Amino acid sequence: MSLKWYIARIRSMSVPEIAFRVGEHVERSRMRRKSKVFVTPPKHLELRRIPGFEGRVIGNATPAFRKKLDVVVANIFEGKFSALGATWPDADPEDLFPEKGWRIDPGTGLLWPGSDSFSFDIKYRRSGELGDIKHVWEKNRLQFLQALAAAASLNHDRRALAAVEDAIASWERHNPPYTGVGWNSGIEVALRCVSLIVAYNLCADRLSERTRRLILEILLSSRDFLERFPSKFSSANNHAMAEHLGLLLIEATVRKKDGNLQRARHQYEHIAREAALQILPDGTPAEQSPTYGAFTAEMILFGNFVADKLALGVSEVATQRLLAFAGFVAAISEPGGSVPAIGDDDEGRVLTLDAVAERSYVCSVAQTIQAAYDDLGPCHETETEELRNALFGCSRLSRQTDRRLQTFMQGGYTVVTDRQAGRHLHLVIDHGPLGYLSIAAHGHADANAVVFSIDGEAVLCDPGTYLYHGGGAWRTWFRGTAAHNTLCLGGVDQSTISGPFNWGHKAHASLVEKRDGENWRVRVTHDGYRSRFGVDHVRTIEAAPFGFALIDELQPGPGPEEASIAFQFAPGIVIDDMKTALVFLRDGRQLGRLSFDRPGNVTVQEGENRIDGGWVSNRFGEMRPAPRVVWRGHLPSGGLRTSFQLTPETAEPAARMRVLDGFRSS
Known part of the structure; x- marks a missing residue:
């Protein structure tokens, strides 16, 4: 590890953690000689x-x-x-x-x-x-x-x-x-x-x-x-949960014939305490990643199972947090089981036959939680293929079908479900913290970002993870602000990256306003650019005829810095130009139009040989080309309005145009 890495990590440590790390280093040196x-x-x-x-x-x-x-x-x-x-x-x-x-x-x-x-x-x-x-x-x-x-x-x-x-x-x-x-x-x-x-x-x-x-x-x-060598302090995230689960299972498995289970009970108490820290009361994962939340929840679920079988006493708080997490997943997921890829995802599993073939991990974990504690009926046969299903079962998820807006205040997400132009519209808006603990290891600089789907298929998506230690500049890109569906000011990240899993300056986001009903509105803000440029990014997302609109503002007012607002489309989406707007299609059928109310330098990139050239990592270690639309310019005092107008489902396939007249494709 480089000196730069050590300095960045030490800056995020408290005095007790520094003392702990020194002791850890001494113990490592001692074990070298054994x-x-x-x-x-x-x-x-x-x-x-x-x-x-x-x-x-x-x-x-x-x-x-x-x-x-x-x-x-x-x-x-x-x-x-x-x-x-x-x-x-x-x-x-x-x-x-x-x-x-x-x-x-x-x-x-x-x-x-x-x-x-x-x-x-x-x-x-x-x-x-x-x-x-x-x-x-x-x-x-x-x-x-x-x-x-x-x-x-x-x-x-x-x-x-x-x-x-x-x-x-x-x-x-x-x-x-x-x-x-x-x-x-x-x-x-x-x-x-x-x-x-x-x-x-x-x-x-x-x-x-x-x-x-x-x-x-x-x-x-x-x-x-x-x-x-326990994971403590700034590294006590899902690593600590896994270590306590491993120790619980060891104590449950390796014991005297008539030995007591006090050591096992002690490890389960750690799991219950971590459950209260790593899954927030509203069900949002503290690491700001649905997949890491599912990974943690699966460990808690296994811990509860062992505690029950050994009569250790199952924590009510741990069970409540699991059910809250299942509710969060039900809100952000589509009926088909897909969940937006927010934050890091390294495809960690606890109980699995084959993680490669598993496409709905987050929903699978939520369904096993429902089966264990609040069974709402059987899943489809094809959803019961994993070992965790065989051990814990599988239940349908409880969905709030009668609400347009559902807000998770502690975790910082608002979910919008609407019907526009005869289509099912589903948005997830991020106004939460960067991540968990002082280094926020698995968070991304994506405050005020929006992802959405139409009729259960992703349209705007999170760019994903790609690689961790071997990712180099790509690791930085996929975590950075410019890769996400939000505003980037002056070409810098809203939160400062200081290593592959470390952050220095952290943006703080919040929900300013929400209005439910047919004319729903959500307004969010973050202060990531305040110390450097003296402004906050404020974004309003609101219902509009046949779709929705985003209004991006800098408050108290824009400065000389150029802003860029990116829209990363999902793989399979095609962008065409119809002169007055960008049209987005899938399988030749028009889904909607994207337009800006102010002129700017608009670029469309897809799979180009450059780090910002339109790439999405659907799975760890993989990248796929996907259209990335960016508006660049100086925001006016009233902000930039971006409109997404959905095409009615009965519309004929749009004509494909190869020349982007009026927009520069680079």
């Missing part, structure tokens, strides 16, 4: 199953689940593995888990350091040469064990059982504690424990005595790591 061997299990400890786990999976395994399971397991047997927008080189079916498989980067083909390297010496931030460490971490989470173990349990598949044992033996042999990339992040250690414990609960006595001992050794060594 023998890198797995903990030898005491004779009085044994592996215990979580009551009812396997029975729930078997009893709730739908035909859709079994069908997907068969496909996933067949791919594993063929040596195939994909995750986070990347595909690994096929493994030899006769040697599915070779040593290099735990270290190879799928993009570069290079090997990350292994057992001969102290884990905390591995430099992975901005590691473009080797690739993005997220890819190698993903393989080391061992989540493919969940599918293999489910096949061994449901289908009595001996080959799947043998593959579980081979994978655990290979990983243990090549990844001794505190070496390589598998031991330098607590969340990775914790999620690997979740996978091992899920596999054990589904296979249990079918596993050989040797494999059970290996699992015990890995879990005890992992507990040692997680207790030595």
Whole structure:
């Protein structure tokens, strides 16, 4: 890590955190000198199953689940593995888990350091040469064990059982504690424990005595790591939740025959406390990302399940926050299950057969919450394909169909549902904080941004995430203000980026006005440019004939700085020019028109060979070309009015025009 990174991070720390980080550094130095061997299990400890786990999976395994399971397991047997927008080189079916498989980067083909390297010496931030460490971490989470173990349990598949044992033996042999990339992040250690414990609960006595001992050794060594190096202070976000879940499951699984569960109860209390911090009372995720919210909620849900099965007592607050999160998801999602991509998304999962094939993760988690605590009826068969559904169930979501405006004040979102020109219009307006804790690690500089869909399909979207550590300048772009559907002043971000997961100056946003009804209106503001340019950005979003309008103002008044207002359209949208307005279409059918009431330099870009050239990252590690419209100029004192007029559903397909007359395409 560079000196610049350390300085930026220290600026966000309190004095107690600085003291904690110094102690952490000393402990790392001490562990460097210790023998890198797995903990030898005491004779009085044994592996215990979580009551009812396997029975729930078997009893709730739908035909859709079994069908997907068969496909996933067949791919594993063929040596195939994909995750986070990347595909690994096929493994030899006769040697599915070779040593290099735990270290190879799928993009570069290079090997990350292994057992001969102290884990905390591995430099992975901005590691473009080797690739993005997220890819190698993903393989080391061992989540493919969940599918293999489910096949061994449901289908009595001996080959799947043998593959579980081979994978655990290979990983243990090549990844001794505190070496390589598998031991330098607590969340990775914790999620690997979740996978091992899920596999054990589904296979249990079918596993050989040797494999059970290996699992015990890995879990005890992992507990040692997680207790030595907890995520606290500015890093106590979803990492802390994962670590406490991992420790809860370890304490529930590794215990004496008649031992008490006090340590397990202690870890569950941590989970309940984190639930109250990481999901706000109105259901909004504190990290300002629906997918990270779902990731956290899935961990809480699993923690509640274990607490219930072990009679630890289930936290009422944790349960209330889960139900509130399900309500938030119901509000921002479309009936088809799609959820706007706001903030970071690294496709983290807790219980999964195959995250690559899962397209409605956030809704899936919300549906399992509803099934667990407020069942509103069964989901569609195709929505019950995941392991979390088999364990927790799946229920329809409760939707507020009679309200045009729904505001989440604590999280800072207003959702507008309207019917215009015979079409279903759905907007999500961001007036919330940058992110969670002092570094706001997974937030984006998107205050006052708007995303919307028509008839359940995205029109204006968030640009996405792309990559974390290997993203370089792209990481900065996808987090920055100019990439989002909001105003950028003077070419600078409303909040200041100081590292891939750090922020310096932070904009503060708020809701100024809301008016429900047919002539609905929402007014939001943020102060991100006040200290630098002496102005606030105020945006009004209001109903208009056949659509809606945005009015962007700078208060108390515009200065000499040029403003740019971007509109990132979703992949699949096509932009054509009809002289008086830009027309946006999908599949040749006109959806609506975009027009500005003031002249400016309007550009349309899509998939160009430049960092601002019209790109959307629908999934981690992937980018797709998509139209990006930008108005540039000096705002008048009364602001700029941008109109989105929807085309009635019965309209004929618009004529495609290749020449953008009146607008410059660059």
